[in-house]
Amino acid sequence: xxxxxxxxxxxxxxxxxxxxxxxxxxxxxxxxxxxxxxxxxxxxxxxxxxxxxxxxxxxxxxxxxxxxxxxxxxxxxxxxxxxxxxxxxxxxxxxxxxxxxxxxxxxxxxxxxxxxxxxxxxxxxxxxxxxxxxxxxxxxxxxxxxxxxxxxxxxxxxxxxxxxxxxxxxxxxxxxxxxxxxxxxxxxxxxxxxxxxxxxxxxxxxxxxxxxxxxxxxxxxxxxxxxxxxxxxxxxxxxxxxxxxxxxxxxxxxxxxxxxxxxxxxxxxxxxxxxxxxxxxxxxxxxxxxxxxxxxxxxxxxxxxxxxxxxxxxxxxxxxxxxxxxxxxxxxxxxxxxxxxxxxxxxxxxxxxxxxx
Numbered sequence: 001x002x003x004x005x006x007x008x009x010x011x012x013x014x015x016x017x018x019x020x021x022x023x024x025x026x027x028x029x030x031x032x033x034x035x036x037x038x039x040x041x042x043x044x045x046x047x048x049x050x051x052x053x054x055x056x057x058x059x060x061x062x063x064x065x066x067x068x069x070x071x072x073x074x075x076x077x078x079x080x081x082x083x084x085x086x087x088x089x090x091x092x093x094x095x096x097x098x099x100x101x102x103x104x105x106x107x108x109x110x111x112x113x114x115x116x117x118x119x120x121x122x123x124x125x126x127x128x129x130x131x132x133x134x135x136x137x138x139x140x141x142x143x144x145x146x147x148x149x150x151x152x153x154x155x156x157x158x159x160x161x162x163x164x165x166x167x168x169x170x171x172x173x174x175x176x177x178x179x180x181x182x183x184x185x186x187x188x189x190x191x192x193x194x195x196x197x198x199x200x201x202x203x204x205x206x207x208x209x210x211x212x213x214x215x216x217x218x219x220x221x222x223x224x225x226x227x228x229x230x231x232x233x234x235x236x237x238x239x240x241x242x243x244x245x246x247x248x249x250x251x252x253x254x255x256x257x258x259x260x261x262x263x264x265x266x267x268x269x270x271x272x273x274x275x276x277x278x279x280x281x282x283x284x285x286x287x288x289x290x291x292x293x294x295x296x297x298x299x300x301x302x303x304x305x306x307x308x309x310x311x312x313x314x315x316x317x318x319x320x321x322x323x324x325x326x327x328x329x330x331x332x333x334x335x336x337x338x339x340x341x342x343x344x345x346x347x348x349x350x351x352x353x354x355x356x357x
Contacts, residue, residue: 011065011098013046014057017086020045025075025095032139032168032197034230042098043075044068051088063100071095110232118289118308120223120237128341130291136233140165140195142176142224144205144242147344151244154211159242161222162202165195173228179221181284181313183210186220207244215247216314217254217282219343239287241343253281255288255345258316261338263353269327274302276338276349279316286311288342290319298334298354301325311342325356332356 013019025041028034048054058065067082071093083094113135121134123141145160165172173194178186185208193201207220224238243254259277266272280286291306299305301324311317319338334354340347 009061011044012059012061014059016048016050016054017056018047018049020047020091027075028231032137032166034139034167034170034172034234036231040097040099042096043071044094044096046083046086046090046092046094048086048088048090053085053087055085056083058096060098060100063098066097068094068096114232115236116308117304117306118287120239120287122287122289122341122343123224123238123240124344127344127346128289129339129346130289130341134236136231136236137166138238139167139230139234140172140174140224140226141238142191142222142240144220144222144240146242148243148245151207151209151246153209153213153246156206156208157244159205159207159220160202161191161205162200163191163193163195163224164200165197167195168197171196172226172230174224174226176222176224178205179223180207181218181220183212184208184218184220209244209246213246214283216245216249218244218246219282219284219286220244241286243282243343250281255280255340255342255347257347257349261336261349261352263355264323264336265355265357266323266325267357268325268329268331271322271324273320274323274336274338274352274354275318275320276340277316277318278311278340278347280311280342281314282311284313286342288317288340290341291339292321292336293339294336294354295334298336301329302336302354323354329356 023043024037024039025043026037028037070078070080070083073093077095083092086092116134122128123143125134142163149157151157163176171194176191178189180186187206188203191203220242222240226234256279258279260275264272264274288311289306289308292302294302303322309317335351336354337351338349
């Protein structure tokens with residue numbers, strides 16, 4: 001009977017040009033835009049790999065492709081005639097319309113994550129050595145100033161709370177809520193905002209420390225939430241933390257390693273766990289994120305790469321990672337360590353051996 005062809009392609013490029021990239025046109029999140037993209041409008045990166053001038057023809061076996069409109073690297077259209085040829089070794093970005101018939105009525109499930117594993121997002125993410133901004137690009141953030149401050153039991157302190165938006169074509173609305181340790185209070189307790197492009201909001205916050213506060217670290221947390229019709233990735237809670245020192249707390253008590261990790265030995269096709277236990281001397285709960293760091297070649301069978309947890313006041317939490325080498329993994333020895341990030345503090349575990357037998 002009839003079946004699917006042995007070979008198929010979404011696009012065909014002739015005669016000897018390669019496709020370097022195919023994606024929806026535009027970069028809305030990167031430029032702070034909340035407008036959705038049209039999936040039929042695409043950007044194509046074309047590459048001439050042979051060093052010779054050549055004609056370019058792009059076809060869609062299952063649909064139609066419009067003429068190729070030249071664009072720059074930021075995918076802004078250029079006032080030039082449609083692209084029909086490339087010179088030797090040229091790399092060109094073009095815009096086109098790709099119309100495809102609907103062949104399946106699939107679900108609306110997301111094809112990729114739209115939120116980070118560890119929640120809430122830390123506003124000063126760069127202090128956690130975690131690389132680029134979290135998913136969504138942090139279109140709005142709240143900051144508490146200063147990040148660290150000292151106070152006396154029974155006294156009060158003043159903090160500056162700011163909310164800034166990175167939107168370019170819409171107003172970002174929401175609120176920042178202050179989360180204080182038990183018995184503490186903040187006035188105002190929240191900051192509503194509606195930020196047009198280029199705008200920011202701020203407030204002076206008075207935090208009152210109870211007279212019975214023992215010496216230690218007390219986190220005051222500012223949590224920003226966007227409301228309204230915004231992309232899903234923008235709905236993640238963004239948090240900044242001001243760490244208030246009452247008395248003379250032990251610096252090492254904010255975040256410390258209690259146990260682990262230990263060397264892991266596992267057979268191919270089996271599984272094992274790599275765990276660490278971290279503690280805190282902070283006198284209110286804190287959100288943390290932990291990252292498993294290991295060499296290339298192990299990422300497919302160790303994980304999760306990142307996870308979040310809440311560490312209770314003056315408590316501890318165990319963080320576990322799976323080690324599951326498939327049966328075809330050859331015997332060998334690797335290493336792994338865990339990075340724990342919390343309110344701008346970093347903790348690296350010792351590196352341990354991961355042996356597959």
